[in-house]
Amino acid sequence: MKNSEFLKLSALELVEGYKKGDFTVSDVIETALEHIEVNERNLNALITPLYEEARSRSWMLDAALARGEELGSLFGVPVVVKDNITVDGVRTTCGSRMLENWISPYSAHVVECLERAGAVIIGKANMDEFAMGSSTEFSAFGPALNPWDLSRVPGGSSGGSAASVAAGYAPIALGSDTGGSIRQPAAFCGVYGLKPTYGLVSRFGLIAFASSLDQIGPFARSLKDVAAILQVISEPDARDATCTRKERPNYAEFLNVTSLEGFKVGYLAGYESLEIDDEIKRAISQTIEICKEAGAEIVEVDLPISTRYGLPCYYTIAPAEASSNLARFDGVQYGFSVVADDLKELYLKSRGSGFGPEVKRRILIGTFVLGSSRYDAYYLQAQKVRQLIIREFNAAFSKADVLITPATPTLPFKRGEKLTDPVKAYMADLFTIPVNLAGLPALSMRASMSQSGLPVGVQLIGKKFGEGDILKAASVIEQVVGPAATALGGDRK
Amino acid sequence: MSEFIPVIGLEIHVQLSTKSKMFCSCSTDYIGARPNSHVCPICLGLPGSLPVINERAIMYAVRMALAMRCKVNTHTVFHRKHYFYPDLPKAYQISQYDLPLAVDGHLEVNDDGKAHKIRIQRLHLEEDAGKLVHAAIGGRLMGADYSLVDYNRSGVPLMEIVTQPDITSPKQAREFVSRLRQLVRYLGVSDGDMESGSLRVDANISIMEPGGKWGEKVEVKNMNSLKALERALEYEYERQKEVKSKGETIVRETRHWDDDSGKTISSRSKEEAEDYRYFPDPDLPPLVVDERTIVQLCKELPELPWEVRDRFISDYGLSLEEAEVLTERRDVALLMDDLVKRGSPVKVASNWIRTEIMRVLNERAISAEELTIPPDEMALLLSRVDRGELSTTAAKEVFAMMLEKSLNVDDAIKALGLSTGKLTGSDLEAIVVKVLAENAEVVEEIRAGKDKKGKKVKFLQGIVMRETKGQADPKEVQSLIMSKI
Numbered sequence: 001m002k003n004s005e006f007l008k009l010s011a012l013e014l015v016e017g018y019k020k021g022d023f024t025v026s027d028v029i030e031t032a033l034e035h036i037e038v039n040e041r042n043l044n045a046l047i048t049p050l051y052e053e054a055r056s057r058s059w060m061l062d063a064a065l066a067r068g069e070e071l072g073s074l075f076g077v078p079v080v081v082k083d084n085i086t087v088d089g090v091r092t093t094c095g096s097r098m099l100e101n102w103i104s105p106y107s108a109h110v111v112e113c114l115e116r117a118g119a120v121i122i123g124k125a126n127m128d129e130f131a132m133g134s135s136t137e138f139s140a141f142g143p144a145l146n147p148w149d150l151s152r153v154p155g156g157s158s159g160g161s162a163a164s165v166a167a168g169y170a171p172i173a174l175g176s177d178t179g180g181s182i183r184q185p186a187a188f189c190g191v192y193g194l195k196p197t198y199g200l201v202s203r204f205g206l207i208a209f210a211s212s213l214d215q216i217g218p219f220a221r222s223l224k225d226v227a228a229i230l231q232v233i234s235e236p237d238a239r240d241a242t243c244t245r246k247e248r249p250n251y252a253e254f255l256n257v258t259s260l261e262g263f264k265v266g267y268l269a270g271y272e273s274l275e276i277d278d279e280i281k282r283a284i285s286q287t288i289e290i291c292k293e294a295g296a297e298i299v300e301v302d303l304p305i306s307t308r309y310g311l312p313c314y315y316t317i318a319p320a321e322a323s324s325n326l327a328r329f330d331g332v333q334y335g336f337s338v339v340a341d342d343l344k345e346l347y348l349k350s351r352g353s354g355f356g357p358e359v360k361r362r363i364l365i366g367t368f369v370l371g372s373s374r375y376d377a378y379y380l381q382a383q384k385v386r387q388l389i390i391r392e393f394n395a396a397f398s399k400a401d402v403l404i405t406p407a408t409p410t411l412p413f414k415r416g417e418k419l420t421d422p423v424k425a426y427m428a429d430l431f432t433i434p435v436n437l438a439g440l441p442a443l444s445m446r447a448s449m450s451q452s453g454l455p456v457g458v459q460l461i462g463k464k465f466g467e468g469d470i471l472k473a474a475s476v477i478e479q480v481v482g483p484a485a486t487a488l489g490g491d492r493k
Numbered sequence: 494m495s496e497f498i499p500v501i502g503l504e505i506h507v508q509l510s511t512k513s514k515m516f517c518s519c520s521t522d523y524i525g526a527r528p529n530s531h532v533c534p535i536c537l538g539l540p541g542s543l544p545v546i547n548e549r550a551i552m553y554a555v556r557m558a559l560a561m562r563c564k565v566n567t568h569t570v571f572h573r574k575h576y577f578y579p580d581l582p583k584a585y586q587i588s589q590y591d592l593p594l595a596v597d598g599h600l601e602v603n604d605d606g607k608a609h610k611i612r613i614q615r616l617h618l619e620e621d622a623g624k625l626v627h628a629a630i631g632g633r634l635m636g637a638d639y640s641l642v643d644y645n646r647s648g649v650p651l652m653e654i655v656t657q658p659d660i661t662s663p664k665q666a667r668e669f670v671s672r673l674r675q676l677v678r679y680l681g682v683s684d685g686d687m688e689s690g691s692l693r694v695d696a697n698i699s700i701m702e703p704g705g706k707w708g709e710k711v712e713v714k715n716m717n718s719l720k721a722l723e724r725a726l727e728y729e730y731e732r733q734k735e736v737k738s739k740g741e742t743i744v745r746e747t748r749h750w751d752d753d754s755g756k757t758i759s760s761r762s763k764e765e766a767e768d769y770r771y772f773p774d775p776d777l778p779p780l781v782v783d784e785r786t787i788v789q790l791c792k793e794l795p796e797l798p799w800e801v802r803d804r805f806i807s808d809y810g811l812s813l814e815e816a817e818v819l820t821e822r823r824d825v826a827l828l829m830d831d832l833v834k835r836g837s838p839v840k841v842a843s844n845w846i847r848t849e850i851m852r853v854l855n856e857r858a859i860s861a862e863e864l865t866i867p868p869d870e871m872a873l874l875l876s877r878v879d880r881g882e883l884s885t886t887a888a889k890e891v892f893a894m895m896l897e898k899s900l901n902v903d904d905a906i907k908a909l910g911l912s913t914g915k916l917t918g919s920d921l922e923a924i925v926v927k928v929l930a931e932n933a934e935v936v937e938e939i940r941a942g943k944d945k946k947g948k949k950v951k952f953l954q955g956i957v958m959r960e961t962k963g964q965a966d967p968k969e970v971q972s973l974i975m976s977k978i
Contacts (some may be wrong), residue, residue: 086540333580
């Protein structure tokens with residue numbers, strides 16, 4: 001096998017290869033690191049590549065392999081981790097000047113899980129500052145690009161993670177999703193991106209954007225990898241009070257299906273008339289057709305409140321929580337700090353220069369809606385709407401096991417296209433946001449390629465802790481459309 | 494002009510004596526520790542860290558709420574209270590807002606023999622902040638070149654108790670805090686130490702004419718002892734009266750008590766309330782304290798100070814004063830019960846505890862359980878005193894010896910060279926005769942009827958007791974003296 005072939009293998013294929021002695025961990029890691037070094041000049045998918053750390057860990061793992069030790073489920077698998085997830089001893093920037101030089105003294109729960117499973121973290125992924133954005137253009141470290149078309153954005157905020165997996169840096173990556181930050185870039189980069197049910201994956205070590213919406217989830221190029229990494233990172237964790245103690249199923253088992261007999265797939269009533277790209281509409285109907293042919297019953301569902309009020313509801317709650325979560329970046333204990341004559345000036349200057357424009361915009365919105373005289377009219381009202389959205393989804397899931405919706409209204413847009421109009425940019429999350437508000441799991445996957453050679457994604461939404469149902473339906477779809485492809489240098493436009 | 498009366502409400506912060514902090518597993522035992530040695534990502538508010546509620550802190554607070562007859566809310570929520578200050582690492586404090594752990598209780602204080610109920614408005618839990626150390630003379634913020642922050646205290650559980658404005662005098666305020674402190678100590682939920690800041694009191698005080706309107710209230714802070722609290726409120730009461738008498742208006746503000754000058758000093762105007770932007774902490778699901786737990790905790794409550802006091806009065810026939818001294822501390826009250834159970838007569842036990850034993854406990858700053866004399870030996874000593882086998886003087890020496898050398902009663906008596914046999918009959922008579930002969934003048938005065946109060950007989954009795962090294966029965970000595978005179 002040529003070394004460059006490693007880059008196209010899935011995580012589970014790599015583990016298999018190590019076990020069979022086909023190649024070593026350092027072979028794979030070395031290849032990945034070289035590939036990264038060459039491609040980063042264009043892609044800028046990583047804020048901090050971890051060349052040295054990954055190399056020395058690969059030697060350690062090879063030694064363990066030689067000793068015949070029992071291997072973890074992600075043994076020797078290169079992983080890219082979004083830069084809002086802490087890794088002990090590594091800087092975690094959140095894509096912000098504010099944390100440009102902050103080295104975390106502890107690892108996130110998911111990182112501990114990955115390391116216990118034998119994974120090798122090869123880099124920290126680029127992202128929109130503090131996960132606020134849909135294009136990774138709001139990164140303080142420069143925009144990441146879409147590996148399928150360098151003139152386009154990879155989506156955001158986990159754009160670096162999605163681009164890394166699409167570009168073959170690693171078969172899997174971690175992102176975080178508050179309003180679509182995993183699913184939208186997964187759709188734009190043509191890979192799988194799963195936002196688990198709120199409370200399935202511990203948020204300990206995830207730098208909070210909006211605590212009641214944030215959830216860590218995986219990117220991968222195959223569903224088997226999605227299941228494998230979800231199994232690893234969903235280990236219960238008492239350090240996150242919102243993390244459920246429920247027993248986790250064996251996710252891989254949901255993939256052994258060929259039929260959807262007795263399974264109900266819902267689709268959004270009237271999606272054909274929505275303002276979305278025609279190729280996406282076609283992808284939806286094709287996907288529904290695949291499910292139907294596999295024996296699923298197709299039902300129509302209505303989500304009028306979610307579609308109409310999801311965005312304003314989200315853009316009240318998320319900034320409110322963000323304004324609170326980001327208050328700690330005050331230039332006192334750690335992070336960006338400006339020398340000032342007094343305390344107030346220290347706060348004003350540090351926060352004024354440390355945060356970028358989108359973050360400031362949302363802090364302002366959040367501070368406004370939480371004001372004691374406005375709380376009832378904005379925050380409380382939004383919470384009521386949120387309850388209605390939850391109810392609406394509950395009703396939909398009394399009719400269907402999974403819902404198929406667009407992941408995004410458009411195909412990957414051009415760089416700079418939506419920078420000037422925030423509301424237009426916020427619309428990119430129209431279909432993903434209600435899912436976070438309702439705390440549901442959803443997977444974004446590539447359903448086809450557009451005529452212009454861009455990935456076209458769809459979204460599969462499940463009921464609470466219904467990751468299994470999603471995997472089941474996705475598995476049937478994957479059998480038809482095939483797993484996600486890599487956009488290595490040569491495949492690129 | 495009619496007399497103004499003070500209207501006082503208190504806001505008390507009590508540090509709970511849990512082993513770990515409110516939302517992380519760091520130790521709370523930070524007094525005297527190196528700065529920033531009792532910290533972790535959570536209490537430092539590092540990015541990505543999350544809080545988890547310390548269940549013991551909830552238990553302690555519920556215990557306190559039940560003891561004050563509060564209604565415990567089974568469903569409570571933690572809120573974030575936002576403000577920027579360097580000692581607050583997250584720039585918000587996790588506290589409680591409109592759904593506190595408990596509401597509507599009361600605590601009774603004794604005001605000049607009359608019981609006075611002070612209503613408790615609410616009790617809630619929150620986290621403490623860190624501590625700023627200012628590099629200027631006297632550790633003051635003003636004029637400091639720089640300040641240092643110690644986060645050891647950050648995240649220590651605080652129970653906030655707010656009273657209704659039911660307190661009608663500075664003395665009553667002091668009495669209330671003293672009762673509350675006694676209660677937290679009885680319940681074992683805090684050491685209640687004001688000097689070290691485990692118990693902090695802020696007071697709201699206004700004045701009003703009887704039947705009149707409430708005046709503008711002033712918040713007084715920085716009272717580090719019960720005495721300071723009383724003095725500060727007295728000062729503030731007088732100050733407000735003076736402002737009124739000059740026809741000026743009282744400004745709503747926060748004032749700091751300065752113990753050295755004995756004055757309150759205006760620190761900031763409260764005309765505009767700060768907007769803390771409270772909202773439910775999304776990191777913490779609503780806390781459910783189920784009825785069963787509450788009932789269980791209620792059952793497990795120890796006998797409360799006033800209950801013990803009343804029982805001592807009714808069962809032991811003690812006076813209110815005696816009972817109050819004996820029940821001030823739970824360990825002491827338990828010792829009292831223990832000694833009586835082991836056969837010590839109530840009076841002797843009460844006297845000894847209130848004098849000798851309390852003195853030793855205070856001197857050594859130990860609890861009654863830490864006393865090196867086992868209770869059964871203590872009871873034995875007291876019953877010998879009661880039976881007249883040891884005089885009080887001799888018993889005190891024996892007590893001291895038992896403490897010093899960890900001896901039992903008999904060995905201590907031996908070590909002191911006191912024979913265990915009782916000096917009586919003709920041996921005692923001989924000593925009495927000798928003492929009377931040596932003090933013929935006194936004897937004459939008694940015979941002349943100049944000892945109406947019996948003091949002179951007591952004097953002679955004392956000499957005889959000393960001669961016998963306390964081994965005679967004082968009553969026998971007294972009757973021998975009387976018969977000889």
